[in-house]
Amino acid sequence: xxxxxxxxxxxxxxxxxxxxxxxxxxxxxxxxxxxxxxxxxxxxxxxxxxxxxxxxxxxxxxxxxxxxxxxxxxxxxxxxxxxxxxxxxxxxxxxxxxxxxxxxxxxxxxxxxxxxxxxxxxxxxxxxxxxxxxxxxxxxxxxxxxxxxxxxxxxxxxxxxxxxxxxxxxxxxxxxxxxxxxxxxxxxxxxxxxxxxxxxxxxxxxxxxxxxxxxxxxxxxxxxxxxxxxxxxxxxxxxxxxxxxxxxxxxxxxxxxxxxxxxxxxxxxxxxxxxxxxxxxxxxxxxxxxxxxxxxxxxxxxxxxxxxxxxxxxxxxxxxxxxxxxxxxxxxxxxxxxxxxxxxxxxxxxxxx
Numbered sequence: 001x002x003x004x005x006x007x008x009x010x011x012x013x014x015x016x017x018x019x020x021x022x023x024x025x026x027x028x029x030x031x032x033x034x035x036x037x038x039x040x041x042x043x044x045x046x047x048x049x050x051x052x053x054x055x056x057x058x059x060x061x062x063x064x065x066x067x068x069x070x071x072x073x074x075x076x077x078x079x080x081x082x083x084x085x086x087x088x089x090x091x092x093x094x095x096x097x098x099x100x101x102x103x104x105x106x107x108x109x110x111x112x113x114x115x116x117x118x119x120x121x122x123x124x125x126x127x128x129x130x131x132x133x134x135x136x137x138x139x140x141x142x143x144x145x146x147x148x149x150x151x152x153x154x155x156x157x158x159x160x161x162x163x164x165x166x167x168x169x170x171x172x173x174x175x176x177x178x179x180x181x182x183x184x185x186x187x188x189x190x191x192x193x194x195x196x197x198x199x200x201x202x203x204x205x206x207x208x209x210x211x212x213x214x215x216x217x218x219x220x221x222x223x224x225x226x227x228x229x230x231x232x233x234x235x236x237x238x239x240x241x242x243x244x245x246x247x248x249x250x251x252x253x254x255x256x257x258x259x260x261x262x263x264x265x266x267x268x269x270x271x272x273x274x275x276x277x278x279x280x281x282x283x284x285x286x287x288x289x290x291x292x293x294x295x296x297x298x299x300x301x302x303x304x305x306x307x308x309x310x311x312x313x314x315x316x317x318x319x320x321x322x323x324x325x326x327x328x329x330x331x332x333x334x335x336x337x338x339x340x341x342x343x344x345x346x347x348x349x350x351x352x353x
Contacts, residue, residue, distance in 0.1 A: 080104070081101065081104055081105070084097060084100065084101050084104070085101070088101065088120075092120075093124060095121045095124035095125045095128075095131075098117050098118070098120040098121035098124070099117075099118065099121045099130075099131060099134070101117040102114045102115070102116075102117035102118040102121065102134060102135075102138065103134070105117055105138075106134070106137075106138055106141075111138045111139070111141035111142040112138075112142040114134075114138035114141075114142075115135055115138035115139045115142055118131055118134050118135035118138055119135060122135055127162060129158075129159040129160075129162040129163040129166050129169065130159075130166075132155040132156070132158055132159035132162075132169070133155075133156060133159045133166060133168050133169040133172065135152070135155060136148065136152035136153070136155045136156045136159075136172060137152075137168070137172055139151070139152045140152055140172070147179060148172065148175060148176040148179060152176070153173070153176045156169055156172050156173045156176060157173065160173060164192075165196055167193060167196055167197070170189055170190070170192055170193040170196075171190075171193060171207070173189050174186045174189035174190040174193065174210070174214075177189060178210075178214055178217075181217075181218075183214040183215070183217050183218025183220060184218055184220060186210075186211075186214040187211050187214045187215055187218070187220060190207055190210060190211045190214070191211060193207055194207055194208060194211070198296070241294065241295050241305075241306060242293075242294060242295060242305035242306055242339040242340060243292060243293075243294050243342075244268065244279075244292065244293040244294075244305065244311070244313070244337070244339065244341065244345060245290065245291075245292050245344045245345065246266055246290065246291050246292070246293060246313055246315070246334075246344070246345045246347060247288065247289075247290050247344045247345065247346045247347070248264065248266060248287060248288060248289045248290070248291065248315045248332075248347050248349065249287060249288045249346070249347070249348050249349070250287045250288075250317075250330070250332075250348065250349040250350075251348055251349065251350040254330055254349060254350065254352070255287075257330065257352075258285050258287070258317055258330070259319045261321070262284075262285035262317050262318060262319050262321070263282060263283070263284065263285055263317070263318045263321045264282070264283050264284065264285040264286075264287070264289060264315065264316070264317055264318075265280065265281070265282055265314075265315070265316045265318060265323055266280070266281045266282075266283075266291045266293065266313065266314070266315045266316075266347075267279065267280040267281070267293075267313070267314055268280075268293050268305060268311040268312070268313045268314075269311060269312055269314070270308045270310070270311060270312075271310055271311070271312050271336045278304055278305050278307070278308065278311060279293040279294065279295070279297035279304065279305055280293075280297055280323075281293060281297065282323075285317045285318075287349070290344075293305065293313070305339045306339065308339060309338060309339060310336040310337060310338055310339065311336065311337060311339055312333055312334060312335070312336055312337075313333065313334040313337065313345055313347060314331065314332070314333040314334075314347075315331065315332050315333070315347045315349055316329055316330070316331045316349075317329060317330040317331070317349060325353055326353070327353055328352065328353065329352075329353045330349050330351070330352060330353070331349060331351050331352075331353055332347045332348050332349035332350050332351060333347065334346075334347050
């Protein structure tokens with residue numbers, strides 16, 4: 001199993017998920033009678049980037065990320081899961097396989113099946129914090145009221161003991177306290193979570209609102225949330241944040257091949273680092289186009305433009321509208337450029353995948 005390829009697939013598809021999750025979270029905020037939808041939306045914001053890694057291990061085309069590689073055939077979710085189940089029947093001690101199966105079931109909204117798969121993985125890796133949290137969440141989602149059971153709570157507690165900065169574990173542990181009307185405990189757990197989130201982000205603001213709600217429910221003093229300020233990632237705390245202006249054009253021979261309704265993805269990656277994009281922009285494929293990439297446009301708060309000295313910028317026209325590359329997509333990329341560059345970066349789309 002090629003982990004870098006799988007991570008790349010998950011990172012790119014996470015962009016598509018963001019376009020669903022952010023509006024859902026916005027819509028549910030401010031609607032007190034729909035707190036269940038609110039909690040589910042925020043929970044998904046923590047869960048789905050991990051779950052997509054499993055699903056795209058099954059459904060994606062990792063070979064498409066390699067120049068010149070042949071694009072694999074598409075599989076339906078049912079076919080992919082059946083393939084993996086056959087593999088696990090032959091190799092039942094594959095913890096990664098069981099974890100991937102659980103993530104796929106969770107993404108397909110089959111929580112009971114997900115919990116069963118995660119349980120198999122936990123037998124092989126009982127001290128894996130991610131698996132403990134994944135099982136607890138799947139178990140709660142399988143409950144009609146999404147209640148976090150005593151066993152799920154104990155596994156969440158173990159997970160955050162193993163990894164005290166496990167964001168999803170802290171979030172769900174606070175939910176468990178809130179469900180039990182232990183509002184002071186919920187506040188304490190979520191206040192541990194807040195400094196781990198991107199300062200000023202929508203997720204941090206939403207968690208702060210939940211803290212205030214728990215304080216109000218419990219008759220506790222309402223305090224200002226302790227949200228960590230942005231951390232300087234460059235040598236100087238006063239350094240200017242990266243702002244890469246990208247000018248995208250297309251080779252004349254390919255100009256007529258842009259299909260109606262196509263989407264342009266522009267993303268930056270570290271030349272020799274993880275494949276996860278450090279910044280991504282999505283817009284209609286109308287060329288020439290100019291986009292700006294900055295911190296805060298990446299898939300992970302700990303991996304942004306400021307975290308690396310140089311990036312390679314790719315521009316891809318997707319006929320399907322999906323970030324995962326497909327045969328027939330059009331692409332161009334830059335050589336490595338410094339993240340502090342102020343001159344525009346010119347990219348010509350000149351290749352057919």
